[in-house]
Amino acid sequence: MTDVLKIDLSGCLTLVDQQGTSRTPRGQKTCGVVALLATAPKLKRARRWIQSKLWSDRGYDQANASLRQSLAELRKTLGPMATLLHADRKEVWLDPEAVRIVFPGDPDASNAAGEEFLSGIDIRDEAFEDWLREMRSSFADVPVQPSTHVRPQMPRTEQIVRLLLPDPAAPSEAPFVTRVAAQEIAKYVCERTLAKIGTEQDSTLADSRESTLDIRCDVNCFGDSTQVHFQAVRLSDSYPVCSRFGEFECPPNALLAAEAFRRAISEFSEQVIFKISDLYAPETSEHKVFTELRAGITDIFSYDISRLNMAEAKLLRAYERTGNPSILIWLAWQKTTQVIEEATDDKEAATEMARFYCAKALEAEPHSAFANAMSSLVHMIHFDDVEASFLLAEQASGLSKFDPYVQAALATANMFAGRPKEAAKSSLIGTRLSRFTGNAHWWDLSHSLACLSNGDLTQTEKYALRASRAAPDFRAPKRVLLALYASQDKVAEAIEQMQALKKIEPTFEIGKFISDPEYPNTTVRKAGLLRNKDKFDLG
Numbered sequence: 001m002t003d004v005l006k007i008d009l010s011g012c013l014t015l016v017d018q019q020g021t022s023r024t025p026r027g028q029k030t031c032g033v034v035a036l037l038a039t040a041p042k043l044k045r046a047r048r049w050i051q052s053k054l055w056s057d058r059g060y061d062q063a064n065a066s067l068r069q070s071l072a073e074l075r076k077t078l079g080p081m082a083t084l085l086h087a088d089r090k091e092v093w094l095d096p097e098a099v100r101i102v103f104p105g106d107p108d109a110s111n112a113a114g115e116e117f118l119s120g121i122d123i124r125d126e127a128f129e130d131w132l133r134e135m136r137s138s139f140a141d142v143p144v145q146p147s148t149h150v151r152p153q154m155p156r157t158e159q160i161v162r163l164l165l166p167d168p169a170a171p172s173e174a175p176f177v178t179r180v181a182a183q184e185i186a187k188y189v190c191e192r193t194l195a196k197i198g199t200e201q202d203s204t205l206a207d208s209r210e211s212t213l214d215i216r217c218d219v220n221c222f223g224d225s226t227q228v229h230f231q232a233v234r235l236s237d238s239y240p241v242c243s244r245f246g247e248f249e250c251p252p253n254a255l256l257a258a259e260a261f262r263r264a265i266s267e268f269s270e271q272v273i274f275k276i277s278d279l280y281a282p283e284t285s286e287h288k289v290f291t292e293l294r295a296g297i298t299d300i301f302s303y304d305i306s307r308l309n310m311a312e313a314k315l316l317r318a319y320e321r322t323g324n325p326s327i328l329i330w331l332a333w334q335k336t337t338q339v340i341e342e343a344t345d346d347k348e349a350a351t352e353m354a355r356f357y358c359a360k361a362l363e364a365e366p367h368s369a370f371a372n373a374m375s376s377l378v379h380m381i382h383f384d385d386v387e388a389s390f391l392l393a394e395q396a397s398g399l400s401k402f403d404p405y406v407q408a409a410l411a412t413a414n415m416f417a418g419r420p421k422e423a424a425k426s427s428l429i430g431t432r433l434s435r436f437t438g439n440a441h442w443w444d445l446s447h448s449l450a451c452l453s454n455g456d457l458t459q460t461e462k463y464a465l466r467a468s469r470a471a472p473d474f475r476a477p478k479r480v481l482l483a484l485y486a487s488q489d490k491v492a493e494a495i496e497q498m499q500a501l502k503k504i505e506p507t508f509e510i511g512k513f514i515s516d517p518e519y520p521n522t523t524v525r526k527a528g529l530l531r532n533k534d535k536f537d538l539g
Contacts, residue, residue, distance in 0.1 A: 008102040012120030025077040030070040044093035048348040056127035161195040162212045181217040184402045188269035191370040230268045242275045244268045266433045293318040301439040303474040325364035329374045332357035340520045369400035376409035389413045404433035420454035441470035449523045483529040
């Protein structure tokens with residue numbers, strides 16, 4: 001279908017039809033509706049999500065009435081093109097085949113060159129202002145693009161740390177495994193932080209010596225065992241930022257296939273991530289960015305509801321400073337965790353934001369194992385999309401065999417696809433790779449669910465208990481244990497878990513736990529633990 005309506009988001013919002021007639025609505029909130037739809041995947045948004053951005057200070061009924069009023073105004077303004085606007089009880093959308101979206105940097109923009117995204121809009125709602133600030137940061141310094149219907153890519157990650165590796169073209173007597181290990185560590189760190197990989201031959205190295213880490217992996221062979229020493233050294237003064245020593249019962253040529261060696265790479269990479277902020281003085285903006293990022297991730301996995309909800313602001317501040325796509329993945333996971341932990345009253349809005357963040361991250365970093373793996377988990381949890389989840393998990397696996405999040409993605413995709421043995425195998429690998437990380441309890445819960453889908457109730461209980469004890473505010477393992485104990489007639493144990501849930505989940509009700517299909521109990525329900533409702537008459 002030929003384009004019949006152009007929506008220009010550069011500078012002041014304008015809507016123009018094929019004849020050049022302006023179809024721009026007068027109302028600011030109606031303009032806001034257009035802007036939110038125009039920036040959505042497939043030009044479609046959930047009604048609740050739109051309401052949460054434009055009428056966040058109003059109750060549901062009032063916000064819904066305001067949205068209906070804005071849609072009526074937009075239809076009136078569009079006139080004969082009102083058929084391009086669609087809405088049902090859940091969603092609002094524009095016809096993507098008949099609408100042309102113009103973004104900043106597009107040569108077809110009718111507004112003055114250099115104007116920022118939606119510069120003339122004035123909507124005094126804190127939620128909309130937060131969204132607008134984030135969108136403007138994503139378009140900052142976007143170069144002029146050729147005329148296209150595809151949205152310009154967001155800016156690449158700003159270099160704050162360069163992870164230095166030996167020049168792969170240079171001659172070296174070091175074993176092949178040392179290069180692979182250093183490269184895997186660097187890739188792992190880069191996909192989660194604000195860093196890039198460089199080499200000794202990099203011509204820009206002199207410009208970034210203060211923030212350059214030299215990743216080293218030294219290997220010594222003693223008969224059938226191999227000793228490995230990992231180091232991250234600050235290049236400017238040879239200061240060892242962190243190091244790790246390991247001994248493995250295999251020759252060097254077998255190291256890359258050894259699970260213990262893969263775990264050592266994962267753990268050392270996490271150690272590097274934790275130490276990166278130490279490269280900078282506390283008063284510098286770089287130190288603050290890394291501190292915000294690390295604190296936001298820690299808050300997500302604390303499962304304390306107040307900290308979980310505050311994590312978003314910290315991550316957004318880090319993202320606004322850097323434009324780093326990996327932070328978008330953590331934002332998607334923060335939204336996903338809010339839904340799973342019943343920490344939000346608007347699950348539709350949180351789900352929509354998780355989808356949005358994943359799409360932007362993959363657009364910017366399509367070859368990131370971490371981004372593909374976490375997006376796979378989000379697609380499975382939110383959208384029950386087995387096909388998309390599997391595709392993303394397989395892409396992640398092809399990009400890295402050393403990343404534990406890849407194993408979690410494979411486990412979840414296999415679990416929902418009815419392959420419980422494969423799911424349990426992958427989740428166990430991920431759990432072992434992450435045994436000593438700061439969020440090991442999340443991996444324990446993941447493996448507990450995989451074991452449950454595989455019918456191994458002993459391991460289900462073991463890992464759920466371990467997760468629950470490590471993170472007392474973590475609701476998901478307590479739900480598993482409550483269902484497991486009640487189904488096994490362990491009444492006292494089930495009551496203990498129910499009471500623990502009531503303390504940390506104010507809206508908890510046993511009837512909702514058993515019967516509400518929207519309650520985050522999917523794996524427990526599929527395993528059949530909720531079939532006998534009489535067993536949950538716990539008083």
